[in-house]
Amino acid sequence: MRLLRMKKIHEGSYLNNYELTYLNKGGREKVFELVSRSRLSCAGDIGRQVNGVTIVAFQDDRLLLLKEFRMSINKSIYNLCAGMIQDGESVEECARRELYEETGLSVSRFLDILPPSYSAVGFSDTSTYLVIVQTEGSFSDHTSENEEIKAGLYSREEIREMLKTEEFSSRSQTVAYFFANGFSLPGLHKEEL
CATH class of the missing domain: 3.90.79.10 (Nucleoside Triphosphate Pyrophosphohydrolase)
Known part of the structure; x- marks a missing residue:
């Protein structure tokens, strides 16, 4: 699995929505929806902040x-x-x-x-x-x-x-x-x- 790109969909007061596009193990793109309490600026931010x-x-x-x-x-x-x-x-x-x-x-x-x-x-x-x-x-x-x-x-x-x-x-x-x-x-x- 390899992350290709991340796009912010919505910024809320408490929750933020992102679309993550991955290259799956079969070589095809898969879009995953992520909800985060953090404001993510890049893929390296995912999962870094303890909430x-x-x-x-x-x-x-x-x-x-x-x-x-x-x-x-x-x-x-x-x-x-x-x-x-x-x-x-x-x-x-x-x-x-x-x-x-x-x-x-x-x-x-x-x-x-x-x-x-x-x-x-x-x-x-x-x-x-x-x-x-x-x-x-x-x-x-x-x-x-x-x-x-x-x-x-x-x-x-x-x-x-x-x-x-x-x-x-x-x-x-x-x-x-x-x-x-x-x-x-x-x-x-x-x-x-």
């Missing part, structure tokens, strides 16, 4: 999940807390801010921060750090009028049942599955969950 954080949060023996209305699917699903890194903001600062804005909770301890990974490689170069934290505090709503989020802390048993009937984003479903089935994190002992 945000995805937060896996625990409090006591429970996992934080958000029931969140997502316009892209026109319904509410279970999701992880997440958000975009602002200019000059560190990964830790972004995680603290997003967790507070979406839930009212505070970070009591950072357990791990994984390198950036891509969120939707089928159509986007968006990437986020996976930030794993313990939280403290109680829920309060600090979201914008454009967000509809209900935060909850769920036990392993509750999540086992939810996985049978509820809809999840793919990352939150994966995290929920491993949590419900007893997976523990380095630096976090099972008795702490």
Whole structure:
């Protein structure tokens, strides 16, 4: 696969659309549509900018999940807390801010921060750090009028049942599955969950 050219189709407030023309392995041109949170000036920019954080949060023996209305699917699903890194903001600062804005909770301890990974490689170069934290505090709503989020802390048993009937984003479903089935994190002992 070889990229031949890139053309900007649309520049939006949050998302930008590009057409990428590739020479496929059969020697024919293929046009691929890319959605990016970044403003790309050349092919070398694709996938270079880390856009945000995805937060896996625990409090006591429970996992934080958000029931969140997502316009892209026109319904509410279970999701992880997440958000975009602002200019000059560190990964830790972004995680603290997003967790507070979406839930009212505070970070009591950072357990791990994984390198950036891509969120939707089928159509986007968006990437986020996976930030794993313990939280403290109680829920309060600090979201914008454009967000509809209900935060909850769920036990392993509750999540086992939810996985049978509820809809999840793919990352939150994966995290929920491993949590419900007893997976523990380095630096976090099972008795702490």
